[in-house]
Structures are given as structure tokens and as C-alpha cells.
Amino acid sequence: MAVDGPELAGPEALAAAIAERLPALGRGAVVVPATGFYRPASLRLEHGRTDPDARYTDWLDAGALTREVLGPLGPGGSGVYLPVLWDLTRDRAARLPRQPAPAGAVLLLAGTMLQGLGLALDAVVHLRVSPAARRRRTAAGDAWALPAFDRYDTEVDPVALADAVVLADHPDRPALVLGGRWAPSQSSSQNSSSQNSPS
Template sequence: MRAQPVTPDGAVAHVVEQVLTADGTVRVLVDGHPSTGTARFADALVGPLRAAGRPVGRVAARDFLRARSVRLEQGRRDPDALLDAWIDVEALNREVLRSVVRRGRYLPSLRDPDTGRSTRAGYVEAPPGTVVVLDGTLALRRGLDVDLGVHLALAPATETRHTPLDDAWQLAAYGRYRREVQPERRADVVVRVDHPDRPALLLR
């Protein structure tokens, strides 16, 4: 891969361009370590996509975590559970990623990530051509039915520096993720963000 320096807006514009080449419903996943700002990047896609005439549904994986009794079964600091058991992949596929295609609607949230209680959200209608923008972490190639995967990449050393001491237990999950999923090889778009103000597209 070669790195092509871009501005932060240029990185967003590149992803928007990729989305607009596809007709019909498009499901986009923005994945990365929490410090990369996946939610901010996903939010930044919304305005340009709407300006281009595409309806947008904005969803966060953190609102589709499994019930606490399931994801914390092995304790609150189990890195394997963080990687394998936290995101309710079945619910996200059923209520969002497949529903928006098959039924023309999606559920914007399922559970409050802090309380674990149902958000009681209602379905949102999705007109033809809707783009669902989903952000998450440790989410690429985990069985989610998405059409475009975007990975905000960090070097391992940067990842370590940007992980708070209380969350250091999570580093084992990110290491396993790099080895097993190889997100920089598997994502459709990779943006290197070790220096957020000076990102770079990694091009094959």
C-alpha cells in the first residue's frame, strides 16, 4: 500500500465519492479504535451525502451491544469477549442492515449502552437510495452486512499511547483484531489517522 496525504475533509470526500458510485441502498461501516473518532468521521459523511440528494440513516454500534449479562459474562475486562461478544451482530443485521434493504426501514437504536435497557426506539422509514452510516470499533468483518467498510487506522504504538490506562486491558483485543481480521487489508477504504490533522489514504 502507498500513503496519499489528504486533508480531513478530503478523507471524508473520498468516502462520499465511493458511496455515490453505487445505486440503491448503501450500508457504510466506519471502524476504528475509539481514539480515532469513528463517530465524528461518520457524522461528517452525513451532510455531503444529503447535499448530494441521498437520504441518510445514522446508527452507532454502541446502541446495539448485547445485553450486559451476556457481554460481561466473563467479567468486565475480558478482551476476548470485547472482540467476540459485545456487538449484537444478529440484531444489527436484522433490525438495521437487512431491514433497510428488505423492508425499507431500520431501527436507530436497540439498547442504552450504559444501562442496558431497551431504548424503545421506533422504526425509521428509509426511502429508496438511503445510505446507512454505522460507526463502531472492532466491527469490520465481524459478520455485519455492510457494502462499504472504512477503517481509521493507527500504528500499534499510537494505539497504545491513545488507550487510557484504565482501558489497557482492551489492547489484547485490538492486537487479536489486527492479526485475525487484518482490517487494513480488508477494508474498502483505509485512512491512516496517527496524526488526525494530517490523515493519509492507504491505496493499493
């Protein structure tokens, strides 16, 4: 399962919170931050440190993520995965050992712009932050990346693809909107609309 959303919406924090609750429901959990599978700086920042097109297309190594995490933890996989491939701080291979996932564990892949890449995911929760809220809440030094998120909204339409959407313009007042296989049926949608709408 992916928890997808801009950094300011806290996808890693939400994934960690879900992982804490799953053992009580009889399921283990593995949280993998997508940032651990970003490409080396020589590739990621080839066109400069503030190129929004590169931020959109060149940062995440989806092939490595599939090879080292999604494949091993998917159906028929070995169950042994690599938690981090690349150390962004040192800009070198993390050299962490592979780890066995607990039997029956749920993988929570957390990061930004994870949809539309062909990743083998069973479900996606998208943290939706509107363009206006992104601009309002993004620090001036990080504003260069905003066009990448605008492009993601336009080209991928993550809200339409996700199984569930959390409206996160206001962090203190998130609202859950179910979609995909979990969407309310037509007969029950009116009864549940008050619960699925932002307050």
C-alpha cells in the same frame, strides 16, 4: 457502508461528517452507531469488565444488527430500521420506535471491529491506528482492551479487507489510502502515490 475503527479514532464522528455532506450530493444518510447494538451487560461482561477476549467476541450483537438494520435497509428490505436496540447507560432495551430511512439513503454504520463478522456491507472505511499509537493514545483505565484490537489486526486484518483506509495515528494529519474497488490502477498508482501517502 461501515466506518470501522477504534473509539479513539472517532468512527462515529467521521460517519456524522460524511452524513452531513451527502444531501448536497443528492443522497440522504442514516447513521447507526454499533454501540446501540451491544449486548446486555449480563452477557457482555459475563467474564468481568476488563476481559479483552470478551471485548473482541461478545460485545456486538451482529445478529440483531443484521435483523434490525442491515436487512431492512438492504436490497429488498422494508426501509424501516431500528436506530438503537440497547441502552448501555440504563442497561435495558432502548424501546425506540422503528424509523423509515429516506429513499435512496446511504447507511453509515459506525463502530469498532466491524469487519470479519459476515455483515452485509457494500463498502468499509477503516480508521487505522497502529498498535504503538493505540498504546500511546489510550487512557490507562482503558488499556485492558488493547489486546482485543491487537487480535482484530492479526485475525481479521481490517486494512486488507477495507475498501479505503484512513491512517489515523495522528488525528491532525490523517492520510487516505484507497483499496478494494477504489484502488488506483497500476498505471496511475505512481502518479497518485503522493496523494495516498501520509505526509
